[in-house]
Amino acid sequence: MEGDQAWRPGLDQETLERADWTSQVKDYAIVRLDRDGLVLSWNAGAELVKGYSREEILGRSFEVFYPPEDRESGLPRRLLAVAEADGRAEHQGWRLRRDGVRFWGDVVITAVRGDSGQLLGFVKVTRDLTEQHLLERSRQQFVAGVTHDFRSPLTSIEGYAAMLVAELTDPVLGDFASRVRSNALRLMKLVDLMVEHCQLPIGSVRLNPEQVALGAVLRTVVDDLSTTVQDHEVSIQDTDVELRADLTALARVFTNLIGNAAKYSPPGSRIDVLVERSEDAADAVDIVVADRGRGIDPEDRDTIFDEFVRGRRAHDDGGFGLGLSVVRALVEQHGGAVRIDDGRFGGTDVTVRLPLADTGSTGSTANGPGLQTAQGS
Known part of the structure; x- marks a missing residue:
């Protein structure tokens, strides 16, 4: 049969071996x-x-x-x-x-x-790679200039607005000043996100892996997001899992995901951060951020992690559609993966799978069945 016959080159073996490939x-x-x-x-x-x-x-x-x-x-x-x-x-x-x-x-x-x-x-x-190198240098200079030119006035606006919030006794004027400050902070975050996005594709974000305790990272992230999640209850599953990861990058990933969960969930709803054994990868752990929000349109599942893509249900919420692309890039740099599923609590489940640190442990995910609850307010 034709499929059983071995492939034979059209030229003799001596000719092939003599050629300078x-x-x-x-x-x-x-x-x-x-x-x-x-x-x-x-x-x-x-x-x-x-x-x-x-x-x-x-x-x-x-x-x-x-x-x-x-x-x-x-x-x-x-x-x-x-x-x-x-x-x-x-x-x-x-x-x-x-x-x-x-x-x-x-x-x-x-x-x-x-x-x-x-x-x-x-x-x-x-x-x-001269052309690419010079282009990259120009881009870095441009990003640095834009970052400085945007952050300097925004920092000034935010600082003066904070002073007004503290000094004004008129509740209406105080509310105006508070809105100015919150929008200045939002723009500063967007500038940081754009810079981070520009750095990731070219490998400029250098990871410094170290042994990190996952539970401590998650608790610190929620503490730092206290203002963002103040209208929500955030529950973090107790865990003794350790990862070999870049501490700053890992915090960025979960700051983004937990912040998104709060942003797209109704006030008063709960956000669960669960740590689970991966069912099909013994040397990995799944960290799930589960909310009770509006969810993601099924048609957006395949593109929601792409750059500048914002879901159909998020057009009125601001932002550039860069946050999840940064999350995916950082997770993949750690040898992991991220996916979005229908939420077990009715909203959205975002699952980050990361390799476990090689500590010789069994890779258990929790010390006990309890949850640590962080109240936003």
């Missing part, structure tokens, strides 16, 4: 180095990226691709040492073309070993 690749500079870093091979991409012809560069040290300050600091040799010890080394930085012009290179150096494990040399792959 990388020499014609033009999108990447692919260079073979000996153990001392001398160039042994040179493909078309290397000539385009670095400007040397094959005849000019063969036999020369790969250090000529690095600026003088990097050569003086020993960077090329350190990269080879890392690749030899760990199997590969990665680095981004300025590199030199033959004409002396610098370009921003993304470099991966891989150690190549023989059958007995002896080091034979290295393969160095370089991409020219």
